[in-house]
Amino acid sequence: MRRCRPGRPLPAFLRATVIAGALSALALAVACSKQPGGDAPPANKRLVVGFSQIGAESGWRTANTKSIKDEAEKRGVDLRFSDAQGDQENQVRALRSFIQQQVDVIAVAPKTEEGWQEVLEEAQRAGIPVILTDRLVRVDDDSLYVTFIGSDFVEEGRRAGQWLADQTGGTAVIAELQGTPGAAPTIDRKKGFEEIVARHPGMTIVKSQSGNFERSKGKEVCEAFMRSPEGPQITALYAHNDDMALGAIQAIAAAGRRPGEDVLVVSIDGVRDAFQAMLDGTLNCTVECNPLLGPQLFDTIEAVRRGERVPKRILTTEGVYDRSQVTAETLASRQY
Ligand code: GZL
Numbered sequence: 001m002r003r004c005r006p007g008r009p010l011p012a013f014l015r016a017t018v019i020a021g022a023l024s025a026l027a028l029a030v031a032c033s034k035q036p037g038g039d040a041p042p043a044n045k046r047l048v049v050g051f052s053q054i055g056a057e058s059g060w061r062t063a064n065t066k067s068i069k070d071e072a073e074k075r076g077v078d079l080r081f082s083d084a085q086g087d088q089e090n091q092v093r094a095l096r097s098f099i100q101q102q103v104d105v106i107a108v109a110p111k112t113e114e115g116w117q118e119v120l121e122e123a124q125r126a127g128i129p130v131i132l133t134d135r136l137v138r139v140d141d142d143s144l145y146v147t148f149i150g151s152d153f154v155e156e157g158r159r160a161g162q163w164l165a166d167q168t169g170g171t172a173v174i175a176e177l178q179g180t181p182g183a184a185p186t187i188d189r190k191k192g193f194e195e196i197v198a199r200h201p202g203m204t205i206v207k208s209q210s211g212n213f214e215r216s217k218g219k220e221v222c223e224a225f226m227r228s229p230e231g232p233q234i235t236a237l238y239a240h241n242d243d244m245a246l247g248a249i250q251a252i253a254a255a256g257r258r259p260g261e262d263v264l265v266v267s268i269d270g271v272r273d274a275f276q277a278m279l280d281g282t283l284n285c286t287v288e289c290n291p292l293l294g295p296q297l298f299d300t301i302e303a304v305r306r307g308e309r310v311p312k313r314i315l316t317t318e319g320v321y322d323r324s325q326v327t328a329e330t331l332a333s334r335q336y
Contacts, residue, residue, distance in 0.1 A: 050098030063336030071294030157192025171202035218244025278323035
Protein backbone atom coordinates (compact mmCIF):
# COMPACT_ATOMS: atom_id res chain seq x y z
CA MET A 1 0.00 0.00 0.00
CA ARG A 2 1.64 3.31 -1.06
CA ARG A 3 1.94 5.80 1.82
CA CYS A 4 0.52 9.18 0.95
CA ARG A 5 2.98 12.05 1.52
CA PRO A 6 1.21 15.24 2.85
CA GLY A 7 1.06 18.17 0.40
CA ARG A 8 1.10 16.15 -2.88
CA PRO A 9 -2.32 15.72 -4.74
CA LEU A 10 -3.78 12.15 -4.59
CA PRO A 11 -3.69 10.14 -7.84
CA ALA A 12 -7.17 10.12 -9.55
CA PHE A 13 -8.00 6.44 -8.68
CA LEU A 14 -7.26 7.04 -4.99
CA ARG A 15 -9.39 10.24 -4.95
CA ALA A 16 -12.39 8.24 -6.25
CA THR A 17 -11.89 5.54 -3.58
CA VAL A 18 -11.71 8.08 -0.73
CA ILE A 19 -14.88 9.90 -1.93
CA ALA A 20 -16.81 6.61 -2.30
CA GLY A 21 -15.71 5.54 1.19
CA ALA A 22 -16.78 8.86 2.72
CA LEU A 23 -20.20 8.73 1.04
CA SER A 24 -20.88 5.17 2.21
CA ALA A 25 -19.80 6.08 5.77
CA LEU A 26 -22.18 9.05 5.67
CA ALA A 27 -25.03 6.89 4.38
CA LEU A 28 -24.42 4.36 7.16
CA ALA A 29 -24.35 7.11 9.81
CA VAL A 30 -27.65 8.53 8.58
CA ALA A 31 -29.29 5.12 8.47
CA CYS A 32 -28.22 4.29 12.05
CA SER A 33 -29.02 7.64 13.68
CA LYS A 34 -32.77 7.49 14.33
CA GLN A 35 -34.43 10.86 13.90
CA PRO A 36 -36.99 11.66 16.58
CA GLY A 37 -40.34 10.87 15.01
CA GLY A 38 -38.75 11.08 11.65
CA ASP A 39 -39.14 8.87 8.65
CA ALA A 40 -42.02 6.40 9.03
CA PRO A 41 -40.93 2.72 9.22
CA PRO A 42 -41.06 0.80 5.93
CA ALA A 43 -44.59 -0.48 5.34
CA ASN A 44 -43.65 -4.07 6.17
CA LYS A 45 -41.75 -3.21 9.41
CA ARG A 46 -43.71 -3.60 12.68
CA LEU A 47 -43.57 -0.55 14.91
CA VAL A 48 -41.50 -1.35 18.01
CA VAL A 49 -42.47 0.53 21.18
CA GLY A 50 -40.77 0.22 24.57
CA PHE A 51 -43.14 0.97 27.45
CA SER A 52 -41.99 1.38 31.07
CA GLN A 53 -44.88 0.98 33.54
CA ILE A 54 -44.56 1.86 37.26
CA GLY A 55 -46.08 -1.32 38.68
CA ALA A 56 -49.52 -2.59 39.76
CA GLU A 57 -50.12 -0.57 42.94
CA SER A 58 -53.78 0.25 42.27
CA GLY A 59 -56.89 -0.55 40.29
CA TRP A 60 -56.13 2.52 38.21
CA ARG A 61 -52.69 1.21 37.25
CA THR A 62 -54.03 -2.21 36.34
CA ALA A 63 -56.62 -0.61 34.05
CA ASN A 64 -53.94 1.66 32.55
CA THR A 65 -51.71 -1.33 31.74
CA LYS A 66 -54.60 -3.26 30.18
CA SER A 67 -55.54 -0.29 28.00
CA ILE A 68 -52.01 0.04 26.65
CA LYS A 69 -51.46 -3.69 26.05
CA ASP A 70 -54.89 -4.12 24.41
CA GLU A 71 -54.33 -1.15 22.09
CA ALA A 72 -50.86 -2.34 21.07
CA GLU A 73 -52.25 -5.78 20.22
CA LYS A 74 -55.17 -4.25 18.29
CA ARG A 75 -52.72 -2.18 16.18
CA GLY A 76 -50.16 -4.94 15.64
CA VAL A 77 -47.46 -3.02 17.52
CA ASP A 78 -44.44 -4.92 18.85
CA LEU A 79 -44.80 -3.74 22.50
CA ARG A 80 -41.75 -4.28 24.75
CA PHE A 81 -43.50 -3.93 28.14
CA SER A 82 -41.52 -3.49 31.37
CA ASP A 83 -43.17 -3.56 34.86
CA ALA A 84 -40.87 -1.71 37.29
CA GLN A 85 -42.51 -3.25 40.40
CA GLY A 86 -42.77 0.25 41.87
CA ASP A 87 -39.00 0.90 41.63
CA GLN A 88 -37.95 3.90 39.56
CA GLU A 89 -34.42 2.56 39.15
CA ASN A 90 -35.98 -0.36 37.28
CA GLN A 91 -37.70 2.17 35.00
CA VAL A 92 -34.39 3.86 34.18
CA ARG A 93 -32.83 0.44 33.48
CA ALA A 94 -35.77 -0.41 31.21
CA LEU A 95 -35.29 2.78 29.19
CA ARG A 96 -31.59 1.98 28.74
CA SER A 97 -32.56 -1.47 27.54
CA PHE A 98 -35.03 0.01 25.04
CA ILE A 99 -32.25 2.27 23.74
CA GLN A 100 -29.98 -0.77 23.34
CA GLN A 101 -32.76 -2.55 21.47
CA GLN A 102 -33.12 0.56 19.26
CA VAL A 103 -36.90 0.62 19.61
CA ASP A 104 -38.74 3.12 17.41
CA VAL A 105 -40.44 4.99 20.29
CA ILE A 106 -40.20 4.93 24.09
CA ALA A 107 -43.24 5.60 26.29
CA VAL A 108 -43.03 5.84 30.08
CA ALA A 109 -45.31 6.44 33.07
CA PRO A 110 -42.67 7.99 35.37
CA LYS A 111 -43.11 7.07 39.03
CA THR A 112 -41.71 10.35 40.39
CA GLU A 113 -40.84 13.71 38.84
CA GLU A 114 -37.09 13.62 39.54
CA GLY A 115 -34.33 11.34 38.22
CA TRP A 116 -34.99 11.34 34.45
CA GLN A 117 -32.56 13.94 33.00
CA GLU A 118 -29.67 11.59 32.20
CA VAL A 119 -31.56 8.70 30.64
CA LEU A 120 -33.77 11.03 28.57
CA GLU A 121 -30.61 12.68 27.23
CA GLU A 122 -29.34 9.21 26.27
CA ALA A 123 -32.59 8.51 24.41
CA GLN A 124 -32.35 11.87 22.62
CA ARG A 125 -28.74 11.14 21.57
CA ALA A 126 -29.94 7.78 20.24
CA GLY A 127 -32.59 9.61 18.21
CA ILE A 128 -35.48 7.76 19.94
CA PRO A 129 -38.56 9.94 20.68
CA VAL A 130 -39.93 9.67 24.24
CA ILE A 131 -43.61 10.11 25.14
CA LEU A 132 -44.65 10.65 28.78
CA THR A 133 -47.97 9.09 29.77
CA ASP A 134 -49.90 9.53 33.03
CA ARG A 135 -47.30 11.57 34.95
CA LEU A 136 -44.87 14.39 34.14
CA VAL A 137 -41.15 14.59 34.88
CA ARG A 138 -39.00 17.53 35.96
CA VAL A 139 -36.08 18.03 33.51
CA ASP A 140 -33.91 21.00 32.46
CA ASP A 141 -35.18 20.93 28.90
CA ASP A 142 -38.63 19.77 27.78
CA SER A 143 -37.28 18.90 24.32
CA LEU A 144 -36.21 15.65 26.02
CA TYR A 145 -39.77 14.37 25.56
CA VAL A 146 -42.16 14.82 22.65
CA THR A 147 -45.37 15.21 24.66
CA PHE A 148 -47.12 14.41 27.96
CA ILE A 149 -50.46 12.60 27.79
CA GLY A 150 -52.27 12.72 31.12
CA SER A 151 -54.68 14.39 33.48
CA ASP A 152 -54.59 17.79 35.13
CA PHE A 153 -53.90 16.64 38.70
CA VAL A 154 -54.13 20.14 40.18
CA GLU A 155 -57.65 20.43 38.74
CA GLU A 156 -58.52 17.01 40.14
CA GLY A 157 -57.48 18.24 43.61
CA ARG A 158 -59.53 21.41 43.15
CA ARG A 159 -62.59 19.37 42.13
CA ALA A 160 -62.28 17.17 45.22
CA GLY A 161 -61.91 20.23 47.45
CA GLN A 162 -64.78 22.06 45.80
CA TRP A 163 -67.08 19.04 46.16
CA LEU A 164 -66.27 18.90 49.90
CA ALA A 165 -66.76 22.65 50.34
CA ASP A 166 -70.13 22.51 48.56
CA GLN A 167 -71.21 19.42 50.53
CA THR A 168 -70.32 20.84 53.97
CA GLY A 169 -70.96 24.55 53.47
CA GLY A 170 -67.23 25.10 53.88
CA THR A 171 -66.84 23.50 57.31
CA ALA A 172 -64.78 20.30 57.67
CA VAL A 173 -61.99 18.82 59.81
CA ILE A 174 -60.02 16.92 57.17
CA ALA A 175 -57.59 13.98 57.19
CA GLU A 176 -55.61 13.59 53.95
CA LEU A 177 -54.11 10.40 52.51
CA GLN A 178 -51.37 11.46 50.08
CA GLY A 179 -50.11 9.37 47.15
CA THR A 180 -46.52 8.31 46.47
CA PRO A 181 -44.06 10.93 47.75
CA GLY A 182 -42.51 12.93 44.90
CA ALA A 183 -45.04 11.73 42.31
CA ALA A 184 -46.68 14.40 40.13
CA PRO A 185 -50.25 13.39 41.09
CA THR A 186 -49.36 13.57 44.77
CA ILE A 187 -47.77 17.01 44.51
CA ASP A 188 -50.50 18.45 42.31
CA ARG A 189 -53.58 16.88 43.92
CA LYS A 190 -52.41 18.25 47.28
CA LYS A 191 -51.82 21.67 45.70
CA GLY A 192 -55.25 21.83 44.05
CA PHE A 193 -57.12 20.65 47.16
CA GLU A 194 -55.31 23.15 49.37
CA GLU A 195 -56.24 25.98 46.99
CA ILE A 196 -59.91 25.34 47.77
CA VAL A 197 -59.36 24.76 51.49
CA ALA A 198 -57.58 28.12 51.68
CA ARG A 199 -60.80 29.83 50.53
CA HIS A 200 -62.81 28.38 53.44
CA PRO A 201 -61.70 29.27 57.00
CA GLY A 202 -64.01 26.53 58.32
CA MET A 203 -62.05 23.83 56.46
CA THR A 204 -58.84 22.59 58.08
CA ILE A 205 -56.49 19.69 57.27
CA VAL A 206 -55.50 18.24 60.66
CA LYS A 207 -53.71 15.06 59.46
CA SER A 208 -51.83 14.40 56.21
CA GLN A 209 -49.64 11.39 55.41
CA SER A 210 -48.72 9.16 52.44
CA GLY A 211 -50.51 5.88 51.82
CA ASN A 212 -48.46 5.39 48.61
CA PHE A 213 -51.62 4.98 46.49
CA GLU A 214 -52.06 1.52 48.05
CA ARG A 215 -55.26 0.20 49.69
CA SER A 216 -53.50 -1.61 52.54
CA LYS A 217 -51.31 1.39 53.35
CA GLY A 218 -54.32 3.70 53.19
CA LYS A 219 -56.08 1.52 55.77
CA GLU A 220 -53.03 1.43 58.03
CA VAL A 221 -52.48 5.20 57.96
CA CYS A 222 -56.18 5.96 58.48
CA GLU A 223 -56.24 3.63 61.51
CA ALA A 224 -53.51 5.84 62.97
CA PHE A 225 -55.55 8.97 62.08
CA MET A 226 -58.56 7.54 63.93
CA ARG A 227 -56.44 6.68 67.01
CA SER A 228 -54.86 10.16 67.12
CA PRO A 229 -56.05 12.94 69.46
CA GLU A 230 -57.64 14.66 66.41
CA GLY A 231 -59.38 11.41 65.41
CA PRO A 232 -62.78 12.06 67.02
CA GLN A 233 -62.94 15.55 65.43
CA ILE A 234 -62.31 14.32 61.83
CA THR A 235 -65.40 14.86 59.68
CA ALA A 236 -63.88 14.25 56.20
CA LEU A 237 -61.25 12.02 54.58
CA TYR A 238 -59.58 13.16 51.32
CA ALA A 239 -57.60 10.42 49.55
CA HIS A 240 -55.41 11.05 46.48
CA ASN A 241 -56.78 7.83 44.96
CA ASP A 242 -59.71 5.45 45.37
CA ASP A 243 -57.60 2.52 46.55
CA MET A 244 -56.42 4.39 49.63
CA ALA A 245 -59.98 5.67 50.25
CA LEU A 246 -61.29 2.09 50.20
CA GLY A 247 -58.68 1.10 52.78
CA ALA A 248 -59.58 4.15 54.88
CA ILE A 249 -63.28 3.25 54.77
CA GLN A 250 -62.42 -0.03 56.52
CA ALA A 251 -60.41 1.86 59.17
CA ILE A 252 -63.19 4.41 59.79
CA ALA A 253 -65.76 1.66 60.28
CA ALA A 254 -63.38 -0.29 62.55
CA ALA A 255 -63.08 2.86 64.69
CA GLY A 256 -66.84 2.76 65.24
CA ARG A 257 -67.67 5.63 62.90
CA ARG A 258 -69.82 5.54 59.74
CA PRO A 259 -67.82 6.20 56.55
CA GLY A 260 -69.92 8.26 54.14
CA GLU A 261 -72.02 9.65 57.02
CA ASP A 262 -70.01 10.60 60.16
CA VAL A 263 -66.89 10.93 58.03
CA LEU A 264 -67.40 12.05 54.42
CA VAL A 265 -64.99 10.32 52.01
CA VAL A 266 -63.83 11.95 48.77
CA SER A 267 -61.17 10.53 46.45
CA ILE A 268 -59.83 10.48 42.89
CA ASP A 269 -59.63 7.93 40.04
CA GLY A 270 -63.19 6.64 39.47
CA VAL A 271 -62.36 2.91 39.49
CA ARG A 272 -65.17 0.37 39.56
CA ASP A 273 -64.66 -0.43 43.27
CA ALA A 274 -65.23 3.25 44.07
CA PHE A 275 -68.57 3.17 42.26
CA GLN A 276 -69.51 0.07 44.25
CA ALA A 277 -68.58 1.89 47.48
CA MET A 278 -70.75 4.84 46.44
CA LEU A 279 -73.62 2.43 45.86
CA ASP A 280 -72.91 0.97 49.33
CA GLY A 281 -73.02 4.53 50.77
CA THR A 282 -69.47 4.43 52.23
CA LEU A 283 -67.80 6.65 49.60
CA ASN A 284 -69.32 10.04 48.84
CA CYS A 285 -67.49 11.27 45.75
CA THR A 286 -64.79 10.25 43.30
CA VAL A 287 -63.12 12.61 40.83
CA GLU A 288 -62.46 10.73 37.59
CA CYS A 289 -58.87 10.26 36.39
CA ASN A 290 -59.01 8.31 33.14
CA PRO A 291 -56.46 5.43 32.93
CA LEU A 292 -57.59 4.31 29.46
CA LEU A 293 -54.72 6.09 27.73
CA GLY A 294 -53.93 3.34 25.20
CA PRO A 295 -55.81 4.79 22.20
CA GLN A 296 -54.45 8.33 22.72
CA LEU A 297 -50.92 6.98 23.25
CA PHE A 298 -50.80 4.98 20.04
CA ASP A 299 -52.53 7.70 18.00
CA THR A 300 -49.77 10.03 19.20
CA ILE A 301 -46.99 7.50 18.49
CA GLU A 302 -48.25 6.97 14.94
CA ALA A 303 -48.41 10.75 14.38
CA VAL A 304 -44.85 11.13 15.66
CA ARG A 305 -43.66 8.35 13.35
CA ARG A 306 -45.30 10.12 10.42
CA GLY A 307 -43.26 13.17 11.36
CA GLU A 308 -46.30 15.21 12.37
CA ARG A 309 -46.06 17.85 15.08
CA VAL A 310 -47.99 16.91 18.23
CA PRO A 311 -48.96 19.27 21.11
CA LYS A 312 -46.57 19.31 24.06
CA ARG A 313 -49.50 18.53 26.37
CA ILE A 314 -52.40 16.18 25.62
CA LEU A 315 -55.12 16.39 28.28
CA THR A 316 -57.50 13.52 29.09
CA THR A 317 -61.15 14.43 29.69
CA GLU A 318 -62.76 13.53 33.04
CA GLY A 319 -65.79 14.11 35.29
CA VAL A 320 -66.80 14.17 38.97
CA TYR A 321 -69.14 11.50 40.39
CA ASP A 322 -71.24 12.05 43.53
CA ARG A 323 -72.88 8.96 45.07
CA SER A 324 -76.32 10.51 44.44
CA GLN A 325 -75.68 10.04 40.69
CA VAL A 326 -74.62 6.40 40.89
CA THR A 327 -76.93 3.51 40.01
CA ALA A 328 -76.30 -0.18 39.28
CA GLU A 329 -76.39 0.78 35.57
CA THR A 330 -73.64 3.37 36.13
CA LEU A 331 -71.52 0.71 37.78
CA ALA A 332 -72.18 -1.76 34.95
CA SER A 333 -71.17 0.85 32.37
CA ARG A 334 -67.74 1.54 33.88
CA GLN A 335 -64.87 0.32 31.67
CA TYR A 336 -62.40 0.18 34.58
C1 GZL B 1 -52.87 9.12 38.15
C2 GZL B 1 -52.01 7.92 38.49
C3 GZL B 1 -52.17 7.53 39.92
C4 GZL B 1 -53.60 7.08 40.27
C5 GZL B 1 -53.30 6.03 41.28
O1 GZL B 1 -52.73 9.45 36.80
O2 GZL B 1 -50.65 8.23 38.26
O3 GZL B 1 -51.32 6.43 40.18
O4 GZL B 1 -54.41 8.10 40.77
C6 GZL B 1 -52.13 5.33 40.62
O5 GZL B 1 -54.38 5.15 41.54
O6 GZL B 1 -51.50 4.50 41.50
